Amino acid sequence: MSPRLRAVLLLAGVGAAATLVFFTVARSPDTVRDTVDGFGVAGPLVFVAVAAPLSCAFFPGPLLAGASGLLFGTALGTPVAVASGTASAALAYTLSRHGARPLVEELTSERIRRWRAWVERRGFVAVLYARIAPGMPFTVVNYAAGLTRLPLAVFLAATAVGIAPRAFAYAALGGSLDDLGSPEAIVALCVLVAMALGGLVVLRRAAPGRGSSSPAARSAAPR
Numbered sequence: 001m002s003p004r005l006r007a008v009l010l011l012a013g014v015g016a017a018a019t020l021v022f023f024t025v026a027r028s029p030d031t032v033r034d035t036v037d038g039f040g041v042a043g044p045l046v047f048v049a050v051a052a053p054l055s056c057a058f059f060p061g062p063l064l065a066g067a068s069g070l071l072f073g074t075a076l077g078t079p080v081a082v083a084s085g086t087a088s089a090a091l092a093y094t095l096s097r098h099g100a101r102p103l104v105e106e107l108t109s110e111r112i113r114r115w116r117a118w119v120e121r122r123g124f125v126a127v128l129y130a131r132i133a134p135g136m137p138f139t140v141v142n143y144a145a146g147l148t149r150l151p152l153a154v155f156l157a158a159t160a161v162g163i164a165p166r167a168f169a170y171a172a173l174g175g176s177l178d179d180l181g182s183p184e185a186i187v188a189l190c191v192l193v194a195m196a197l198g199g200l201v202v203l204r205r206a207a208p209g210r211g212s213s214s215p216a217a218r219s220a221a222p223r
Contacts, residue, residue: 016053037071044072048084048123054090056095061138062170069174074184077171082164089159090141094165096146116148124158125152131162138163165195 039046051064064084067078119126127150130141145155172188179185 007131009186019077020026029031043081044083045078047071047080048087051084052087052091055139056142058139061085061088062166065167066174068087068167069171070177072171072175074168074172074175077104077175078168081167081171084155085167086160088139089145089150090156092139093146094144096143098146119148120150121144123154125185126150127155128162129202131159132194132195132199134201164170165191170197189212 016215037043047068051068055061055064065077065081068081068084071077072080076214122129127141127145130136131138142159169188169191172191173180176182176185
């Protein structure tokens with residue numbers, strides 16, 4: 001199979017996910033809730049199956065995690081949100097690796113080669129940085145990781161660990177929409193603040209001029 005045909009298949013996969021967004025759930029977490037409500041104990045699995053391709057089509061992850069909390073409560077909604085985020089990462093990674101990677105290897109620039117080498121060298125830590133750092137686009141990271149030689153198991157392990165705190169926070173907020181002054185909601189907000197501050201520390205440590213700066217950090221630095 002030629003690299004360009006693989007790229008076409010990648011675009012077809014993303015297009016299929018986007019079709020699901022527009023025609024199945026109408027780009028609304030409320031519609032997701034209506035869809036899942038009738039499935040009983042199978043609801044969490046249905047939610048993961050719906051949320052994963054939604055995220056691949058760039059639907060906001062916080063809204064999906066919040067919908068998980070709204071549907072299932074914080075205790076169950078948190079692992080469901082982590083599972084759906086990890087499943088989405090696996091799907092985007094797979095689409096990218098088997099669709100675009102050969103083409104990118106033909107056309108890649110030296111800058112992209114350096115970025116890929118850094119991710120492949122740092123592995124788990126590189127992905128964990130990307131998950132913790134504020135402002136890093138979740139879905140873009142998923143597709144970009146598929147262009148590296150990073151093993152899928154390492155990528156998914158770092159993803160699950162990195163997204164867990166925010167998944168809890170958004171699920172807790174979703175489950176507390178009727179009482180945002182509750183202890184659960186306050187803890188969730190504290191977790192989000194702590195993650196933002198921790199992410200800034202991560203970016204500072206990876207910033208240029210600190211010895212082992214990353215290509216990603218150099219790309220994000222002001223010009």
